[in-house]
Amino acid sequence: MWFVSTVIKTDGLTKRFPRVTALDQLTVEVEPGVVGLVGANGAGKSTLIKILLGLAPATSGTGRVLGLDIATQGSEIREQVGYMPEHDCLPPDVSATEFVVHMARMAGLPAAAARERTADTLRHVGLYEERYRPMGGYSTGMKQRVKLAQALVHDPKLVLLDEPTNGLDPVGRDDMLALIRRVYTDFGISVLVTTHLLGELERTCDHLVVIDGGKLLRSSSTASFTGTTATLAVEVTDHPQDHALDASAAVRERLAAAGVSVETEGARILLVELAGDGTYDAIRDAVADLGLGLVRLEQRRHRVAELFTQGTEQSQRSQNTENEGSTADVAAS
């Protein structure tokens, strides 16, 4: 396996188009692993990928991918990096095998190696018999697999995946996310994956980079985004005989008495702060003592989405303060 401390490093990267600033002083470091690049549509994700591939020059700032300079070594970068675009990119009248072999040769692999790698890669992404058929007849899931295969076929050190779960049904989405996870854990290829759907990245990524309006909102490990304060959602039935009893309130009192901090969400759901295994025992005892039924006991994590909206608010606030003449550093992670 290939070791490097940083896969992507940008310093004050700025891209201005005549009308908009797509990237604004973006400074970020990405380490090997599965990294999620999160941002709303138009946040600058695609522009960043284009610049990282050396396809568009940055207005100012510098960047290195795999230690290579994006401004001068684009060709070398593209030889070591795989790219899976967001949009459809497969000609319908050729087979997956032919297409991927061709793309392997376009990455510089000799013909024999290209064929061998194509067979291997298509098998790894889960395409078997159908790879000899024209791609026009493929389902969206199969097309996404071919797109992933062409990004992996030359055994890159880094793949950039642009919205790989677009258009997939829930099962297909889970499969694709598992596959992306494997690309790093089994294949040893670092992954930068973009999405505007935050939920799915929590399970897949080690690290999240959140950008908005071309600015870095936050860059930190997924655990620090989601794992800090876990809570349990608890819902109980009414008491079978004593209909006058407010079951939720009773549980809440018991738990509070046991020293567990509880909040309510809506009329029926209690949010219990998970302090350790003892918390589960306290809930079990409280519910059993009151003679109630437990309808729901599930772990709630702080969703990335919450932090993202917080971040956005924060950035808007910071923009306001900037207008007033002072600057606030919201990018601190």
Next chain:
Amino acid sequence: MSLPPEFRPADTGVIHDIGYRGYSGPRLGRAYAARSLFTQSLRAAYGLGRSGKSKVLPMIVLGAAVVPAVIIVAIAVMSASDDLPVDYAQYLSSIGLVVSIFLASQAPVLLSRDLRHHTVPLYFSRPITRADYVRAKFGAMACAQLLLMVAPLVVLYVGSLLIKLDFGDQTEHFFYGLVAAVMYALVPTSVAVLIAAATPRRGFGVAAIMGYLAVTTALLGGIVGTSLDGMGPGEELPDATQWTALLSPVGMVESLSNGLFDLGDAGSLHPPGGLGLLVFTAVAVAMVAGSYRLLLRRYRNV
């Protein structure tokens, strides 16, 4: 379920699941990738590596270009003739329509399809540059056309040697034919490739290129026809008519090759005088160079 071919026991003896293997072999880089794209595009122009259906038209066209040459040679051999009824460059202008059909139908195959299916950004995520892409596609289309025209020329040349025509003379004229073929493969092609790169719709591309070539050729044909009507045999076309050959890229090349190698009879297209030859050459070069520049610009922001 049958096994994928690369794991057939016959190949390896044993079936292994070896998990993911990296690739540590050579990476041949940008020039190799550009050559691969050129080869793939050249093959695609003849439908190779594509569906069976897409081979039909190129093969018919190839047949239509070569079979007349075979027939001419066969007749010449059987009748023990002491000359071929047609000169090499002249043969090229007589199969002009076939070559135009090939160009109009295949240039969009090479360029519009990549745009239509958004494959272009995928190429640019690989080592090749935008200029490499343009060169590979332009080069592939020009070479595909060259093959189409050189094949019948070779048949004629071999035939002429079979009937023991003068070797030196035939070789000289064969060479003129080759130069004319190169010009046919560059000048009309440059415009066709540019049109094909302008539209992601193959149908539009085919219609636009065919329309452009047919209308300009027909226009020139009409003008030449009217001039010929008022002329006696052996008279040369008036200069004003000769200048109109500039309208049509195909006519311009015909005129240019006649002028350069002093071919064709009195009634055929020739550049009017030394100045004409100069202007015709300049226009041909400008067309190719200009189209190439515009193509580069076309792909600059894809």
